[in-house]
Amino acid sequence: MATTLATKRLSKELAKITDIMPDGLTLVSATDFTSWTIDLTVLDANPLYLNQTFRLKFLFSDKYPMEPPEVVFVSLHEPPRPIPMHPHIYSNGIICLDLLGQNGWSPVQNVQSICVSLQSMLTGNSKNERPEGDTAFVATNRQRPRDINFYYHDDKV
Amino acid sequence: MAPSSRKDEAMAYKEKGNARYAAKDYKSAIEFYSQAIRCDQLNYLLYTNRAAANLKLDKPKYQQVEIDCSTSIEIEKKNLKAHYFLAMALVELKHPEWQERSHTSAKEAHRLCVEECQMVPMGKGASNIQVLTELVLKCKKEWWEKQERERLKKIGGLHAELAAILRARKDNVKCESEASEYQTKIDELASVFEMAGIGGKDARIKKVPDWAIDDITFSVMLDPVMTKNGKSYERASILNHLKNSETDPLTREHLTVRDLRPNLDLKKACEEFLDQNGWAADW
Incomplete structure (x- = not known):
């Protein structure tokens, strides 16, 4: 396989996170440079996420890191991996975070920094709710997360 | 025949060669370029065109590329393509004594490309510089x-x-x-x-200091340039990013190519680091 910018950079990221991963993050699988899964727990005692582990799925295009990866939460029965309750996370796992959009992304972001941002997004949340229009969005959305133009209506959440 | 018409004849063959090249018929392209060279031996572009076609063959003729590029450089020193193709061919030829030569050529091609980028900020140079940066690092290693x-x-x-x-x-x-x-x-x-680093495994610790690493590619920097806030990136990486979005990767402030400045001391420091730790050039 030709070593593109994407695979080169991902292999370096992988070497680093295999070595040390920040607290609350576990690399589940990274068999190639197109898709990785990482388990995430919230570090403080936020009652919304107590004793829960969430699973993130990263999809990388060959334009990474010039373009953001596609990052979603995935649900699983065994081991139990629910989709975290959050006003910016749809029940199908799609995350509304400007950092992951074409306009908010920067190539200095990386897998680890995305995970840490998501961790703090959950830590800071106190609302046990889904985004407005969740049912309709989940029922009708056929777009890929990165193509959706979210309206970042409330950056405080 | 008068010299000017011989030149015209060469140009006609060159055009035919270019057409065959565009049609991916590299063998015929090489023949046309050879005929063009027979008409006009002092046109350095004919040699680099033939080199490009030789590189595209199923079994590239690196030896021929080396000869053509050397001739082309003799005629015209300021010759990005010839240095680039020469470095590529030298790497492939794996001659035990040519590593320094390929490194010099790759560096020269990179230097000429940077010059080109400075004249036409978002022109062709900007898309080539990534490849050249990687080639220099590979040759360095x-x-x-x-x-x-x-x-x-x-x-x-x-x-x-x-x-x-x-x-x-x-x-x-x-x-x-x-x-x-x-x-x-x-x-x-x-x-x-x-x-001291012999006797079985390399005993020295292999660690790249953070100041030498480009935060976009995570590679050691070859040609660091600084943004307005003092942070440095590899020139190829930041140009690549600015094509997507004219923002500072760290602060998201407006940033254009004209705001970038070479960071000469950091460049020297990275060079010194790579002289001691060449393995880090392409890890």
């Missing part, structure tokens, strides 16, 4: 590896010679305690050479 092999061979020879002297003395001593003293010296000698 191969050159370093060659020097390292020579160093280890030399140092290994020295180790063997010194160990042999100590062993000979040990064999000549009368009493047991003196012999064990020499054995201790032989062991110490071995551990000293091991620390």
